[in-house]
Amino acid sequence: MGEPNRECRRFELPRVLGRESWIDIWNPFFEHAEADALFGALREESTFERRSIWLFGREVTQPRGITWAGDLPYTYSRSTLAPRRWTSTLARLRTIVADVVGADYNHALLNLYRDGRDSMGMHSDDEVELGAQPTIVSFSFGATRHMVVRAKRAIAASEPKPSYRFELAHGDLVVMGGAMQLDYLHGVPKTTKVDAPRLNVTFRRIVLDSRS
Numbered sequence: 001m002g003e004p005n006r007e008c009r010r011f012e013l014p015r016v017l018g019r020e021s022w023i024d025i026w027n028p029f030f031e032h033a034e035a036d037a038l039f040g041a042l043r044e045e046s047t048f049e050r051r052s053i054w055l056f057g058r059e060v061t062q063p064r065g066i067t068w069a070g071d072l073p074y075t076y077s078r079s080t081l082a083p084r085r086w087t088s089t090l091a092r093l094r095t096i097v098a099d100v101v102g103a104d105y106n107h108a109l110l111n112l113y114r115d116g117r118d119s120m121g122m123h124s125d126d127e128v129e130l131g132a133q134p135t136i137v138s139f140s141f142g143a144t145r146h147m148v149v150r151a152k153r154a155i156a157a158s159e160p161k162p163s164y165r166f167e168l169a170h171g172d173l174v175v176m177g178g179a180m181q182l183d184y185l186h187g188v189p190k191t192t193k194v195d196a197p198r199l200n201v202t203f204r205r206i207v208l209d210s211r212s
């Protein structure tokens with residue numbers, strides 16, 4: 001494996017209630033050939049499913065395929081992902097995450113977007129098992145998509161909620177930190193402009209075992 005790029009750009013989001021939120025972006029983190037190899041290996045090792053979740057009191061099928069690996073259960077939108085083994089490629093990525101962020105991450109969720117018809121709604125990763133201010137680590141492979149980030153409330157009276165758009169390209173790494181999951185929503189909207197697949201791998205650190 002080639003040496004990953006260590007240079008990242010930090011976007012400081014406007015503070016809400018004095019709390020810092022930020023996004024670090026490595027664009028790219030993996031060089032092209034390495035990203036191709038990881039994209040291929042992850043797709044080969046994984047079986048994706050379209051699972052149902054509960055949103056606004058309704059059961060809906062998620063508009064993308066998912067699979068995961070994790071040491072502990074992770075529940076979002078009333079859907080529990082039971083512990084599942086790490087494939088060799090996910091275990092490799094987990095080691096890289098520990099090196100970049102300096103902590104052992106114990107859950108990886110893979111999102112497969114077939115093309116621009118698939119999407120991720122605006123949400124925050126604020127589940128209780130992730131602790132108070134989780135740092136979320138996310139790799140992108142395949143087609144370029146955009147992540148929209150929007151404040152949950154206006155920062156200044158009479159001004160709209162700030163909103164940003166970040167490009168997520170093949171081999172990129174994004175780390176969302178500080179109070180971002182408390183104060184901001186993020187999502188990957190549908191687009192008519194993309195007709196190729198994208199794979200996202202999002203690492204989380206589950207600090208509370210929901211079974212105990």
Ligand SMILES: O=C(O)CCC(=O)C(=O)O
Nearest residue numbers: 109111120138188200202
């Ligand atoms: O596909 C992406 O980059 C977004 C992933 C995400 O927001 C999540 O898994 O919670």
